Amino acid sequence: MVDLILHHYPTSPFSEKIRLILGYKQLAWKSVVIPSIMPKPDVVALTGGYRKTPFLQVGADIYCDSALICDVLEHLQPAPSIYPEPGKGLARTLVQWADGTLFWAAMAHNLSPKGAAHMFAGAPPEAAKAFSEDRKAMTGSMTRLRPADAAAAYKSYLRRLSDMLDEQPFLMGQVPCIADFSAYHPLWFTRVRTPVLADILQLTPAVLDWMDRMNAIGQGNMEKFDGTRAIAAAAAAEPTAVGHGLLTDSTFQDEHGIALGSHVSITAESFGPEPTEGELMAATRTHYTLSRTDEKAGKVHVHFPRIGYALKAVAPA
Missing domain, CATH: 3.40.30.110 (Glutaredoxin)
Structure with a gap:
């Protein structure tokens, strides 16, 4: 190994x-x-x-x-496998949406003034400024959603995930696949890093239950x-x-x-x-x-x- x-x-x-x-x-x-x-x-x-x-x-x-x-x-x-058949191609396509569209809507919501204030509470002012400048350099000319627009989009995306969980424990069936791991991580950030904004997750109880199942997987040795x-x-x-x-x-x-x-x-x-x-x-x-x-x-x-x-x-x- x-x-x-x-x-x-x-x-x-x-x-x-x-x-x-x-x-x-x-x-x-x-x-x-x-x-x-x-x-x-x-x-x-x-x-x-x-x-x-x-x-x-x-x-x-x-x-x-x-x-x-x-x-x-x-x-x-x-x-x-994180790419179980059938549906591997669909899972990879869903990953591109989750790691891109979903992620950036979630992060624009998470890093709204309220979320950022929570993240840097107790830190010196220069810490928040340094983080902001660093991420600004990384995003370059990317179009970034405003917090209000991000919240609206995020709510819609959470409802879509909830619909996928109506009759199954994971997004594409009975076991987790790559789509679950990709959709989970921006929601995890909301819940763990900016809990002052995590009320948005309460709108979709099925998503919260799914997040608990994902969290229970653990992180290996x-x-x-x-x-x-x-x-x-x-x-x-x-x-x-x-x-x-x-x-x-x-x-x-x-x-x-x-x-x-x-x-x-x-x-x-x-x-x-x-x-x-x-x-x-x-x-x-x-x-x-x-x-x-x-x-x-x-x-x-x-x-x-x-x-x-x-x-x-x-x-x-």
Whole structure:
């Protein structure tokens, strides 16, 4: 069994999604708690620039974005599956809605003035300002809902989830699937991080019951770790050869006219625009892999999902 090192922080909603999946699959994992805002020197040493939370490390392989992490965990531990048949395609489509539309409506509601005041109650004024400036840099030109519009949308989305739970315990049947984990985490943030706004959840009792079932899954077997040891683990390992390890899809799919071996950058299409540069090792139907070398972490392979990320050729520094 490989060592799974999750770089996260306790109040990160996407991290809660992955922590619950680790629990569902009863996997042991090492916990590296990272800062919620920049600077993140240990993060950048491993990823080369990507700074969203969480990311998963297995030796000298770095898996970015919860969508790709889910695929890696499914490959590592196929049962119980988070992509059960039939309906796998529908579940993945629902995930894109939950991780995008639902998430941003929920977070705009959660970070309304009342929610933000609760989050930073007792903290120095500069803490709230630093968080706001950090997230502003990450959202860039994204259109953000105003709190009143977000609350209205959030209520509608909660009703839709409630309708899906009318005759079954989970969104797509008798057992949880990836759609449940993705829809749960923004609601979890409302309930746990901004409880002063959690009355919105009371409008849909079936959703609250479902949230209790999801929470009961737990988070697996966690061992505390730290960034220094994580970087040392990367430096002591060799990246997995393309087509082996936890990403077995290696067939080159060229949509850009960029050859393997080219110096490229990978950037999120929307939230978190910081690029990672390196040598293009793989561009398959599902993911990209870059090879890069850091003075502390050594040679690493950084992996990204194909959907949601932009590939560009760049001149080497």
